Amino acid sequence: AAGKTVTLYDTNIGIDPIGKVEANIDIMIGKCAADEEYKKYVLEHIGFCSHLQKAVEEAELVVECVFEDMQIKRGVFAELEALCGTETVFATNTSVMSPTEIAEDLKHKGRFIGMHFWNPAHLMPLVELVKTKETRQDIAELCARELRQAGKKPVVCEKDVPGFIANRLQHALWREAVSLVEHGIADAQTVDMALKYGPGLRLPRIAPLENADMVGLDLTLSIHRYVLKYLEDSHEPSPLLEELVNEGRLGFKSGGHGFYDLSEREMLDRTVGLNEYLIDQINKEKE
Numbered sequence: 019a020a021g022k023t024v025t026l027y028d029t030n031i032g033i034d035p036i037g038k039v040e041a042n043i044d045i046m047i048g049k050c051a052a053d054e055e056y057k058k059y060v061l062e063h064i065g066f067c068s069h070l071q072k073a074v075e076e077a078e079l080v081v082e083c084v085f086e087d088m089q090i091k092r093g094v095f096a097e098l099e100a101l102c103g104t105e106t107v108f109a110t111n112t113s114v115m116s117p118t119e120i121a122e123d124l125k126h127k128g129r130f131i132g133m134h135f136w137n138p139a140h141l142m143p144l145v146e147l148v149k150t151k152e153t154r155q156d157i158a159e160l161c162a163r164e165l166r167q168a169g170k171k172p173v174v175c176e177k178d179v180p181g182f183i184a185n186r187l188q189h190a191l192w193r194e195a196v197s198l199v200e201h202g203i204a205d206a207q208t209v210d211m212a213l214k215y216g217p218g219l220r221l222p223r224i225a226p227l228e229n230a231d232m233v234g235l236d237l238t239l240s241i242h243r244y245v246l247k248y249l250e251d252s253h254e255p256s257p258l259l260e261e262l263v264n265e266g267r268l269g270f271k272s273g274g275h276g277f278y279d280l281s282e283r284e285m286l287d288r289t290v291g292l293n294e295y296l297i298d299q300i301n302k303e304k305e
């Protein structure tokens with residue numbers, strides 16, 4: 019939607035990414051978050067190519083999203099460096115690996131950046147742009163501009179640190195949530211309810227640092243002086259999590275058995291419900 023043409027490439031030619039894009043837009047049309055004109059526009063500007071050189075030789079930006087495997091990712095960028103001009107921007111969509119390490123063998127490291135989309139990528143606005151020490155400032159700015167034009171909300175992570183920004187925030191919260199269950203302070207459902215109907219509900223309007231300003235930094239300081247020592251600060255995964263995984267309770271992928279015991283219907287409701295909620299948020303933003 020940013021006036022650009024996108025070519026998809028995958029070593030597995032059996033997949034149907036365009037069909038998936040079409041299906042996602044159809045769901046959005048059904049919820050009035052897109053129209054037929056938008057679908058026509060997107061489908062005219064996106065294509066699949068099974069030949070890497072043809073797919074990338076004229077590209078201004080290449081976003082790599084292959085398996086989370088350092089050697090495969092480095093191999094892809096070595097191939098790309100041989101096929102693309104020196105000004106083509108190279109981005110990795112990795113969610114956990116260090117962009118610095120992925121770029122280690124590149125000759126032109128200044129044009130390399132982390133570009134971490136959030137799942138489901140067509141509905142989640144956030145994209146984290148992760149700079150390595152070598153990433154040029156103009157490359158970060160260019161990527162931010164392009165992403166904004168595509169309707170995304172890019173944020174720049176100035177240092178290549180594990181978890182970037184959003185996963186650090188998310189897993190600080192998950193660590194505390196698991197710890198509360200582990201220590202019998204509340205069960206899983208109660209922990210999730212407390213978040214959903216409490217702080218989670220106002221989070222989209224007032225995030226932590228905005229909230230700290232609102233209540234006062236003196237009060238925040240006083241609360242932290244008292245409470246931080248009681249919060250979970252383990253640098254190892256919770257023994258409860260280890261135990262559940264050892265028991266084969268993996269969540270959706272083990273038939274719905276994890277922290278919760280869910281039926282097929284409940285699992286489907288959660289996935290569909292999440293997508294519908296995200297589409298509603300997009301519609302609200304437009305109003």
Ligand SMILES: NC(=O)c1ccc[n+]([C@@H]2O[C@H](COP(=O)([O-])OP(=O)(O)OC[C@H]3O[C@@H](n4cnc5c(N)ncnc54)[C@H](O)[C@@H]3O)[C@@H](O)[C@H]2O)c1
Nearest residue numbers: 027028029030083084085086094111112113114135136137
């Ligand atoms: N799944 C998510 O929620 C999510 C979210 C954000 C970022 N990411 C990142 O996206 C990347 C891919 O994750 P995924 O979940 O989509 O994995 P996936 O296994 O679903 O897809 C990986 C794709 O890469 C293809 N592939 C493998 N080697 C290739 C190569 N050499 N050249 C071209 N294509 C190749 C595979 O055929 C497959 O279609 C990872 O780096 C991951 O961290 C995933």
